[in-house]
Amino acid sequence: MKTADVSRAALGRIPVYLKYLKGLPPGTDTVSATVIARALNLGEVQVRKDLGAMCGSGKPRVGYAVTDLIESLETLTDSRNGSTVIVGAGKLGRALLDYSGFSEYGLNVLAAFDTTVTSTELSQSRKPILPASGLSHYLNEYAVSIGVIAVPAQAAQEVCDLLCQNGIKAIWCFAPCKLKVPDEVAIRYENMALSLAHLKAQIKQ
Amino acid sequence: MKTADVSRAALGRIPVYLKYLKGLPPGTDTVSATVIARALNLGEVQVRKDLGAMCGSGKPRVGYAVTDLIESLETLTDSRNGSTVIVGAGKLGRALLDYSGFSEYGLNVLAAFDTTVTSTELSQSRKPILPASGLSHYLNEYAVSIGVIAVPAQAAQEVCDLLCQNGIKAIWCFAPCKLKVPDEVAIRYENMALSLAHLKAQIKQ
Numbered sequence: 001m002k003t004a005d006v007s008r009a010a011l012g013r014i015p016v017y018l019k020y021l022k023g024l025p026p027g028t029d030t031v032s033a034t035v036i037a038r039a040l041n042l043g044e045v046q047v048r049k050d051l052g053a054m055c056g057s058g059k060p061r062v063g064y065a066v067t068d069l070i071e072s073l074e075t076l077t078d079s080r081n082g083s084t085v086i087v088g089a090g091k092l093g094r095a096l097l098d099y100s101g102f103s104e105y106g107l108n109v110l111a112a113f114d115t116t117v118t119s120t121e122l123s124q125s126r127k128p129i130l131p132a133s134g135l136s137h138y139l140n141e142y143a144v145s146i147g148v149i150a151v152p153a154q155a156a157q158e159v160c161d162l163l164c165q166n167g168i169k170a171i172w173c174f175a176p177c178k179l180k181v182p183d184e185v186a187i188r189y190e191n192m193a194l195s196l197a198h199l200k201a202q203i204k205q
Numbered sequence: 206m207k208t209a210d211v212s213r214a215a216l217g218r219i220p221v222y223l224k225y226l227k228g229l230p231p232g233t234d235t236v237s238a239t240v241i242a243r244a245l246n247l248g249e250v251q252v253r254k255d256l257g258a259m260c261g262s263g264k265p266r267v268g269y270a271v272t273d274l275i276e277s278l279e280t281l282t283d284s285r286n287g288s289t290v291i292v293g294a295g296k297l298g299r300a301l302l303d304y305s306g307f308s309e310y311g312l313n314v315l316a317a318f319d320t321t322v323t324s325t326e327l328s329q330s331r332k333p334i335l336p337a338s339g340l341s342h343y344l345n346e347y348a349v350s351i352g353v354i355a356v357p358a359q360a361a362q363e364v365c366d367l368l369c370q371n372g373i374k375a376i377w378c379f380a381p382c383k384l385k386v387p388d389e390v391a392i393r394y395e396n397m398a399l400s401l402a403h404l405k406a407q408i409k410q
Contacts, residue, residue, distance in 0.1 A: 011399060011406060076402075076406055105405070107401050194213060197282065199375050
Protein backbone atom coordinates (compact mmCIF):
# COMPACT_ATOMS: atom_id res chain seq x y z
CA MET A 1 0.00 0.00 0.00
CA LYS A 2 1.47 3.34 -1.00
CA THR A 3 0.12 5.12 2.06
CA ALA A 4 2.53 8.02 1.62
CA ASP A 5 0.56 9.12 -1.44
CA VAL A 6 -2.80 9.26 0.29
CA SER A 7 -4.19 12.78 0.21
CA ARG A 8 -5.75 14.40 3.24
CA ALA A 9 -9.03 14.72 1.31
CA ALA A 10 -8.98 11.03 0.36
CA LEU A 11 -8.52 10.07 4.00
CA GLY A 12 -11.52 12.20 4.86
CA ARG A 13 -13.60 10.20 2.37
CA ILE A 14 -12.70 6.81 3.91
CA PRO A 15 -15.77 6.74 6.20
CA VAL A 16 -17.96 7.42 3.15
CA TYR A 17 -16.38 4.58 1.16
CA LEU A 18 -16.57 2.18 4.08
CA LYS A 19 -20.22 2.92 4.74
CA TYR A 20 -21.05 2.25 1.09
CA LEU A 21 -18.97 -0.94 0.83
CA LYS A 22 -20.35 -2.39 4.03
CA GLY A 23 -23.89 -1.67 2.86
CA LEU A 24 -23.55 -3.64 -0.41
CA PRO A 25 -25.95 -6.58 -0.79
CA PRO A 26 -24.54 -9.87 0.59
CA GLY A 27 -22.80 -11.84 -2.12
CA THR A 28 -21.38 -8.76 -3.88
CA ASP A 29 -17.83 -9.99 -4.48
CA THR A 30 -16.41 -7.23 -6.63
CA VAL A 31 -17.10 -3.57 -7.25
CA SER A 32 -15.64 -1.10 -9.74
CA ALA A 33 -14.56 2.50 -9.22
CA THR A 34 -17.21 3.51 -11.77
CA VAL A 35 -20.01 1.91 -9.74
CA ILE A 36 -18.72 3.42 -6.49
CA ALA A 37 -18.41 6.88 -8.05
CA ARG A 38 -21.96 6.74 -9.41
CA ALA A 39 -23.42 5.50 -6.12
CA LEU A 40 -21.67 8.15 -4.04
CA ASN A 41 -22.10 10.97 -6.54
CA LEU A 42 -18.33 11.48 -6.73
CA GLY A 43 -16.15 12.00 -9.80
CA GLU A 44 -14.90 8.74 -11.29
CA VAL A 45 -11.37 10.15 -11.64
CA GLN A 46 -11.37 11.06 -7.98
CA VAL A 47 -12.57 7.64 -6.82
CA ARG A 48 -10.01 5.93 -9.06
CA LYS A 49 -7.25 8.14 -7.65
CA ASP A 50 -8.37 7.68 -4.02
CA LEU A 51 -8.61 3.91 -4.26
CA GLY A 52 -5.44 3.66 -6.34
CA ALA A 53 -3.47 5.46 -3.64
CA MET A 54 -5.09 3.65 -0.74
CA CYS A 55 -5.73 0.15 -2.06
CA GLY A 56 -3.69 -0.27 -5.25
CA SER A 57 -5.19 -0.79 -8.71
CA GLY A 58 -8.33 -2.82 -9.26
CA LYS A 59 -8.50 -5.52 -11.92
CA PRO A 60 -9.39 -4.23 -15.41
CA ARG A 61 -13.10 -4.73 -16.19
CA VAL A 62 -13.68 -6.36 -12.78
CA GLY A 63 -12.69 -3.77 -10.19
CA TYR A 64 -11.88 -4.56 -6.60
CA ALA A 65 -12.66 -7.49 -4.35
CA VAL A 66 -15.01 -5.93 -1.82
CA THR A 67 -13.41 -7.63 1.21
CA ASP A 68 -9.89 -6.55 0.14
CA LEU A 69 -11.07 -2.99 -0.34
CA ILE A 70 -12.69 -2.86 3.10
CA GLU A 71 -9.57 -4.32 4.70
CA SER A 72 -7.25 -1.82 2.99
CA LEU A 73 -9.38 1.14 3.99
CA GLU A 74 -9.74 -0.05 7.57
CA THR A 75 -5.98 -0.47 7.86
CA LEU A 76 -5.59 3.24 7.22
CA THR A 77 -7.82 4.12 10.15
CA ASP A 78 -6.87 1.30 12.53
CA SER A 79 -4.91 1.89 15.67
CA ARG A 80 -1.57 0.61 14.34
CA ASN A 81 0.98 3.41 14.51
CA GLY A 82 -1.65 5.57 16.17
CA SER A 83 -0.10 5.92 19.62
CA THR A 84 0.74 9.55 20.20
CA VAL A 85 2.34 11.67 22.90
CA ILE A 86 2.33 15.45 23.19
CA VAL A 87 5.37 17.37 24.34
CA GLY A 88 4.46 20.74 25.82
CA ALA A 89 1.35 20.96 27.99
CA GLY A 90 0.47 24.60 27.56
CA LYS A 91 -3.00 25.57 26.40
CA LEU A 92 -2.51 24.07 22.94
CA GLY A 93 -0.94 20.84 24.22
CA ARG A 94 -3.77 20.39 26.70
CA ALA A 95 -6.40 21.20 24.07
CA LEU A 96 -4.97 18.46 21.83
CA LEU A 97 -4.66 16.03 24.76
CA ASP A 98 -8.35 16.37 25.59
CA TYR A 99 -9.64 16.55 22.00
CA SER A 100 -12.03 13.65 21.52
CA GLY A 101 -12.06 13.54 17.72
CA PHE A 102 -8.78 11.67 17.18
CA SER A 103 -10.03 8.19 18.02
CA GLU A 104 -12.19 7.79 14.91
CA TYR A 105 -8.99 7.81 12.84
CA GLY A 106 -7.29 5.21 15.04
CA LEU A 107 -5.26 7.82 16.90
CA ASN A 108 -4.69 7.30 20.59
CA VAL A 109 -3.23 10.28 22.43
CA LEU A 110 -1.70 8.67 25.50
CA ALA A 111 -0.15 11.49 27.52
CA ALA A 112 1.44 14.92 27.51
CA PHE A 113 4.83 15.93 28.91
CA ASP A 114 5.96 19.29 30.22
CA THR A 115 9.09 20.65 31.87
CA THR A 116 7.01 22.62 34.39
CA VAL A 117 5.25 19.51 35.69
CA THR A 118 6.97 17.84 38.63
CA SER A 119 4.57 14.98 39.41
CA THR A 120 1.82 13.32 37.40
CA GLU A 121 -1.19 15.55 36.81
CA LEU A 122 -4.45 14.59 35.16
CA SER A 123 -6.06 16.57 32.35
CA GLN A 124 -9.74 17.38 32.18
CA SER A 125 -10.41 14.10 30.37
CA ARG A 126 -8.22 12.34 32.96
CA LYS A 127 -5.20 11.74 30.73
CA PRO A 128 -1.77 11.96 32.36
CA ILE A 129 0.45 15.05 32.12
CA LEU A 130 3.93 13.91 33.09
CA PRO A 131 7.30 15.52 33.87
CA ALA A 132 9.39 15.99 30.70
CA SER A 133 12.29 14.22 32.41
CA GLY A 134 10.38 10.95 32.05
CA LEU A 135 9.82 11.23 28.29
CA SER A 136 12.65 8.96 27.05
CA HIS A 137 11.76 6.28 29.54
CA TYR A 138 8.08 6.46 28.56
CA LEU A 139 8.86 6.16 24.84
CA ASN A 140 10.96 3.09 25.50
CA GLU A 141 8.29 1.58 27.72
CA TYR A 142 5.33 2.08 25.35
CA ALA A 143 5.16 1.66 21.58
CA VAL A 144 4.62 5.32 20.68
CA SER A 145 4.65 6.18 16.97
CA ILE A 146 3.77 9.86 16.82
CA GLY A 147 5.13 12.83 18.76
CA VAL A 148 3.37 16.19 18.82
CA ILE A 149 5.63 19.17 19.48
CA ALA A 150 3.75 21.96 21.26
CA VAL A 151 6.68 23.73 22.91
CA PRO A 152 8.13 27.17 22.03
CA ALA A 153 10.26 27.32 18.85
CA GLN A 154 13.56 27.58 20.72
CA ALA A 155 12.97 24.26 22.49
CA ALA A 156 11.53 22.41 19.49
CA GLN A 157 14.69 20.93 17.93
CA GLU A 158 15.86 19.51 21.23
CA VAL A 159 12.47 17.87 21.79
CA CYS A 160 12.48 16.62 18.20
CA ASP A 161 15.92 15.02 18.61
CA LEU A 162 14.83 13.29 21.79
CA LEU A 163 11.69 11.94 20.09
CA CYS A 164 13.63 10.68 17.07
CA GLN A 165 16.32 9.06 19.24
CA ASN A 166 13.60 7.13 21.01
CA GLY A 167 11.92 5.57 18.02
CA ILE A 168 9.19 8.07 17.09
CA LYS A 169 8.12 7.55 13.45
CA ALA A 170 6.24 10.79 12.81
CA ILE A 171 6.29 14.31 14.19
CA TRP A 172 3.52 16.91 14.17
CA CYS A 173 5.12 20.26 14.88
CA PHE A 174 3.14 23.28 16.08
CA ALA A 175 6.24 25.36 16.86
CA PRO A 176 6.93 28.03 14.21
CA CYS A 177 10.27 26.65 13.02
CA LYS A 178 11.78 24.10 10.64
CA LEU A 179 13.20 20.95 12.21
CA LYS A 180 15.94 18.56 11.19
CA VAL A 181 14.63 14.99 11.24
CA PRO A 182 16.10 11.69 10.01
CA ASP A 183 14.87 10.63 6.55
CA GLU A 184 12.76 7.81 7.95
CA VAL A 185 10.73 10.12 10.19
CA ALA A 186 7.62 11.75 8.67
CA ILE A 187 7.00 15.36 9.65
CA ARG A 188 4.07 17.73 9.35
CA TYR A 189 4.14 21.37 10.31
CA GLU A 190 1.05 23.17 11.53
CA ASN A 191 1.40 26.88 10.94
CA MET A 192 -1.70 28.44 12.46
CA ALA A 193 -0.72 31.96 11.45
CA LEU A 194 -0.31 30.96 7.82
CA SER A 195 -3.68 29.17 7.85
CA LEU A 196 -5.43 32.26 9.14
CA ALA A 197 -3.49 34.49 6.73
CA HIS A 198 -4.60 32.28 3.86
CA LEU A 199 -8.21 32.65 4.93
CA LYS A 200 -7.78 36.42 5.15
CA ALA A 201 -6.43 36.46 1.59
CA GLN A 202 -9.65 34.81 0.44
CA ILE A 203 -11.88 37.58 1.73
CA LYS A 204 -13.86 38.94 -1.18
CA GLN A 205 -13.02 42.63 -1.44
CA MET B 206 -5.63 41.16 -7.49
CA LYS B 207 -7.02 37.63 -7.58
CA THR B 208 -6.33 37.02 -3.91
CA ALA B 209 -8.70 34.05 -3.81
CA ASP B 210 -6.21 32.07 -5.90
CA VAL B 211 -3.22 32.63 -3.64
CA SER B 212 -1.95 29.33 -2.30
CA ARG B 213 -1.01 28.83 1.31
CA ALA B 214 2.54 28.00 0.25
CA ALA B 215 2.79 31.17 -1.84
CA LEU B 216 1.70 33.26 1.13
CA GLY B 217 4.41 31.63 3.19
CA ARG B 218 6.97 32.78 0.61
CA ILE B 219 5.91 36.44 0.76
CA PRO B 220 8.49 37.34 3.44
CA VAL B 221 11.20 35.80 1.24
CA TYR B 222 10.09 37.77 -1.83
CA LEU B 223 9.81 41.01 0.13
CA LYS B 224 13.25 40.63 1.66
CA TYR B 225 14.76 40.12 -1.79
CA LEU B 226 12.85 42.96 -3.45
CA LYS B 227 13.66 45.45 -0.70
CA GLY B 228 17.32 44.50 -0.91
CA LEU B 229 17.64 45.27 -4.64
CA PRO B 230 20.16 48.03 -5.51
CA PRO B 231 18.60 51.52 -5.54
CA GLY B 232 17.47 52.43 -9.04
CA THR B 233 16.29 48.92 -9.92
CA ASP B 234 12.95 49.76 -11.55
CA THR B 235 11.90 46.40 -12.89
CA VAL B 236 12.59 42.78 -12.14
CA SER B 237 11.55 39.58 -13.91
CA ALA B 238 10.30 36.31 -12.47
CA THR B 239 13.35 34.63 -14.00
CA VAL B 240 15.74 36.89 -12.12
CA ILE B 241 13.85 36.47 -8.86
CA ALA B 242 13.74 32.69 -9.24
CA ARG B 243 17.48 32.50 -9.88
CA ALA B 244 18.33 34.79 -6.96
CA LEU B 245 16.15 32.90 -4.50
CA ASN B 246 16.95 29.43 -5.83
CA LEU B 247 13.26 28.77 -6.52
CA GLY B 248 11.70 27.20 -9.60
CA GLU B 249 10.83 29.75 -12.28
CA VAL B 250 7.40 28.19 -12.82
CA GLN B 251 6.67 28.52 -9.12
CA VAL B 252 7.74 32.18 -8.94
CA ARG B 253 5.68 32.97 -12.04
CA LYS B 254 2.66 31.24 -10.52
CA ASP B 255 3.10 32.91 -7.10
CA LEU B 256 3.48 36.40 -8.50
CA GLY B 257 0.78 35.84 -11.11
CA ALA B 258 -1.73 34.95 -8.38
CA MET B 259 -0.62 37.66 -5.98
CA CYS B 260 0.36 40.56 -8.22
CA GLY B 261 -1.06 39.86 -11.69
CA SER B 262 1.07 39.28 -14.80
CA GLY B 263 4.33 41.11 -15.40
CA LYS B 264 5.06 42.81 -18.71
CA PRO B 265 6.55 40.48 -21.36
CA ARG B 266 10.35 40.83 -21.57
CA VAL B 267 10.34 43.49 -18.79
CA GLY B 268 8.83 41.86 -15.75
CA TYR B 269 7.36 43.72 -12.82
CA ALA B 270 7.79 47.27 -11.56
CA VAL B 271 9.59 46.69 -8.25
CA THR B 272 7.50 49.22 -6.31
CA ASP B 273 4.22 47.72 -7.59
CA LEU B 274 5.37 44.26 -6.66
CA ILE B 275 6.31 45.32 -3.12
CA GLU B 276 3.00 47.10 -2.71
CA SER B 277 0.96 44.10 -3.90
CA LEU B 278 2.79 41.70 -1.61
CA GLU B 279 2.53 44.01 1.37
CA THR B 280 -1.21 44.37 0.83
CA LEU B 281 -1.57 40.65 1.36
CA THR B 282 0.06 40.84 4.78
CA ASP B 283 -1.21 44.25 5.89
CA SER B 284 -3.73 44.65 8.66
CA ARG B 285 -6.71 45.34 6.39
CA ASN B 286 -9.36 42.68 6.98
CA GLY B 287 -7.15 41.24 9.68
CA SER B 288 -9.31 41.97 12.72
CA THR B 289 -10.37 38.70 14.27
CA VAL B 290 -12.50 37.50 17.16
CA ILE B 291 -12.67 34.02 18.63
CA VAL B 292 -15.94 32.49 19.77
CA GLY B 293 -15.42 29.81 22.39
CA ALA B 294 -12.79 30.37 25.05
CA GLY B 295 -11.96 26.81 26.00
CA LYS B 296 -8.36 25.61 25.87
CA LEU B 297 -8.16 25.92 22.09
CA GLY B 298 -9.82 29.34 21.94
CA ARG B 299 -7.50 30.66 24.63
CA ALA B 300 -4.45 29.13 22.95
CA LEU B 301 -5.35 30.95 19.73
CA LEU B 302 -6.12 34.18 21.61
CA ASP B 303 -2.65 34.25 23.17
CA TYR B 304 -0.71 32.97 20.15
CA SER B 305 1.81 35.64 19.20
CA GLY B 306 2.55 34.52 15.64
CA PHE B 307 -0.52 36.02 13.94
CA SER B 308 0.66 39.62 13.81
CA GLU B 309 3.37 39.06 11.19
CA TYR B 310 0.60 38.28 8.69
CA GLY B 311 -1.39 41.39 9.58
CA LEU B 312 -3.79 39.47 11.77
CA ASN B 313 -5.04 41.12 14.92
CA VAL B 314 -6.90 38.84 17.30
CA LEU B 315 -8.94 41.29 19.36
CA ALA B 316 -10.91 39.24 21.86
CA ALA B 317 -12.58 35.93 22.66
CA PHE B 318 -16.20 35.33 23.64
CA ASP B 319 -17.66 32.54 25.73
CA THR B 320 -21.08 31.68 27.10
CA THR B 321 -19.57 30.68 30.46
CA VAL B 322 -17.99 34.10 31.02
CA THR B 323 -20.17 36.57 32.91
CA SER B 324 -17.87 39.58 33.15
CA THR B 325 -14.74 40.61 31.26
CA GLU B 326 -11.74 38.39 31.99
CA LEU B 327 -8.20 38.86 30.75
CA SER B 328 -6.17 36.14 29.07
CA GLN B 329 -2.53 35.44 29.87
CA SER B 330 -1.44 37.99 27.26
CA ARG B 331 -4.03 40.41 28.69
CA LYS B 332 -6.57 40.17 25.88
CA PRO B 333 -10.25 40.38 26.81
CA ILE B 334 -12.46 37.31 27.15
CA LEU B 335 -16.02 38.60 27.04
CA PRO B 336 -19.53 37.23 27.66
CA ALA B 337 -21.00 35.72 24.48
CA SER B 338 -24.11 37.85 24.96
CA GLY B 339 -22.08 40.90 23.93
CA LEU B 340 -20.83 39.45 20.63
CA SER B 341 -23.32 41.10 18.24
CA HIS B 342 -22.83 44.47 19.85
CA TYR B 343 -19.02 44.10 19.69
CA LEU B 344 -19.09 43.15 15.99
CA ASN B 345 -21.19 46.22 15.23
CA GLU B 346 -18.92 48.44 17.32
CA TYR B 347 -15.59 47.30 15.81
CA ALA B 348 -14.72 46.49 12.21
CA VAL B 349 -14.14 42.75 12.64
CA SER B 350 -13.50 40.73 9.46
CA ILE B 351 -12.73 37.23 10.67
CA GLY B 352 -14.53 35.00 13.16
CA VAL B 353 -12.90 31.89 14.62
CA ILE B 354 -15.34 29.21 15.77
CA ALA B 355 -13.93 27.20 18.66
CA VAL B 356 -17.17 25.98 20.22
CA PRO B 357 -18.53 22.39 20.23
CA ALA B 358 -20.04 21.16 16.95
CA GLN B 359 -23.63 21.41 18.14
CA ALA B 360 -23.27 25.15 18.82
CA ALA B 361 -21.23 25.99 15.72
CA GLN B 362 -24.01 26.78 13.21
CA GLU B 363 -25.72 29.16 15.61
CA VAL B 364 -22.44 31.00 16.23
CA CYS B 365 -21.75 31.02 12.50
CA ASP B 366 -25.15 32.56 11.72
CA LEU B 367 -24.60 35.26 14.33
CA LEU B 368 -21.17 36.08 12.91
CA CYS B 369 -22.48 36.25 9.33
CA GLN B 370 -25.47 38.39 10.32
CA ASN B 371 -23.06 40.88 11.87
CA GLY B 372 -20.80 41.44 8.89
CA ILE B 373 -18.03 38.85 9.34
CA LYS B 374 -16.30 38.20 5.99
CA ALA B 375 -14.44 34.99 6.77
CA ILE B 376 -14.85 32.09 9.19
CA TRP B 377 -12.22 29.72 10.51
CA CYS B 378 -14.03 26.72 11.94
CA PHE B 379 -12.40 24.30 14.39
CA ALA B 380 -15.65 22.51 15.22
CA PRO B 381 -15.91 19.12 13.48
CA CYS B 382 -18.93 19.94 11.30
CA LYS B 383 -19.90 21.54 8.01
CA LEU B 384 -21.48 24.99 8.18
CA LYS B 385 -23.93 26.84 5.97
CA VAL B 386 -22.53 30.28 5.12
CA PRO B 387 -23.64 32.96 2.65
CA ASP B 388 -21.76 32.90 -0.69
CA GLU B 389 -19.86 36.07 0.12
CA VAL B 390 -18.34 34.66 3.30
CA ALA B 391 -15.06 32.73 2.98
CA ILE B 392 -14.74 29.64 5.16
CA ARG B 393 -11.88 27.38 6.20
CA TYR B 394 -12.24 24.22 8.25
CA GLU B 395 -9.49 23.01 10.53
CA ASN B 396 -9.84 19.29 11.11
CA MET B 397 -7.13 18.41 13.61
CA ALA B 398 -8.01 14.71 13.62
CA LEU B 399 -7.70 14.48 9.84
CA SER B 400 -4.35 16.30 9.92
CA LEU B 401 -2.95 13.85 12.44
CA ALA B 402 -4.48 10.89 10.57
CA HIS B 403 -2.79 12.09 7.39
CA LEU B 404 0.55 12.21 9.19
CA LYS B 405 -0.03 8.68 10.52
CA ALA B 406 -0.71 7.46 6.97
CA GLN B 407 2.72 8.79 5.98
CA ILE B 408 4.60 6.64 8.48
CA LYS B 409 7.05 4.46 6.59
CA GLN B 410 6.14 0.87 7.41
